[in-house]
Amino acid sequence: AQKITQTQPGMFVQEKEAVTLDCTYDTSDPSYGLFWYKQPSSGEMIFLIYQGSYDQQNATEGRYSLNFQKARKSANLVISASQLGDSAMYFCAMRAPTGGGNKLTFGTGTQLKVEL
Amino acid sequence: GAVVSQHPSRVICKSGTSVKIECRSLDFQATTMFWYRQFPKQSLMLMATSNEGSKATYEQGVEKDKFLINHASLTLSTLTVTSAHPEDSSFYICSAREAGLAGVTEQFFGPGTRLTVL
Numbered sequence: 001a002q003k004i005t006q007t008q009p010g011m012f013v014q015e016k017e018a019v020t021l022d023c024t025y026d027t028s029d030p031s032y033g034l035f036w037y038k039q040p041s042s043g044e045m046i047f048l049i050y051q052g053s054y055d056q057q058n059a060t061e062g063r064y065s066l067n068f069q070k071a072r073k074s075a076n077l078v079i080s081a082s083q084l085g086d087s088a089m090y091f092c093a094m095r096a097p098t099g100g101g102n103k104l105t106f107g108t109g110t111q112l113k114v115e116l
Numbered sequence: 117g118a119v120v121s122q123h124p125s126r127v128i129c130k131s132g133t134s135v136k137i138e139c140r141s142l143d144f145q146a147t148t149m150f151w152y153r154q155f156p157k158q159s160l161m162l163m164a165t166s167n168e169g170s171k172a173t174y175e176q177g178v179e180k181d182k183f184l185i186n187h188a189s190l191t192l193s194t195l196t197v198t199s200a201h202p203e204d205s206s207f208y209i210c211s212a213r214e215a216g217l218a219g220v221t222e223q224f225f226g227p228g229t230r231l232t233v234l
């Protein structure tokens with residue numbers, strides 16, 4: 001079965017600091033994809049970054065980077081130079097063939113609050 | 117970029133009534149749409165996968181007779197909550213997968229519909 005675990009229900013970070021949001025996953029499929037989404041209080045799901053299981057390099061998108069450690073089955077999101085607008089809920093998700101190829105399995109989320 | 121809309125964004129209804137939520141892909145064709153449910157401060161739970169022109173596939177524990185899904189065209193899927201009760205109050209989000217595209221961001225999310233049943 002596919003499983004995503006986010007162990008940090010809430011995180012605080014000061015503006016301009018970097019923050020790491022943890023995500024571990026479990027799958028027996030050799031090919032899978034890992035996603036991070038941001039959900040502000042308005043509710044929409046905003047795609048941030050993607051990492052494929054066969055990608056050799058860690059994914060980066062602007063201030064977002066994904067620390068992919070395949071052997072440890074972790075896919076932590078790093079946000080650099082935090083901004084007040086980064087305050088939101090962050091979800092890690094996985095897509096894998098066994099779960100039904102197109103389906104996304106989500107973690108429980110981490111509520112990030114950026115402080116002055 | 118690909119845009120998915122949902123209508124209505126917010127609905128309040130009386131217990132026992134039915135509510136229809138529309139999910140539209142505005143600038144692409146979606147062979148597959150997904151319906152999720154999210155309770156406050158919880159994660160998204162997939163309810164069903166909707167394929168254009170065929171019956172939806174429901175996740176375990178989701179009542180197909182209560183949550184009717186129709187995907188009649190490549191740009192529209194509807195979710196009807198029949199005989200809604202207060203426990204159905206939730207945030208419903210759809211996502212759409214672009215036809216023929218197997219890339220990274222192939223699922224695009226709608227803005228969600230907040231349903232409150234009195």
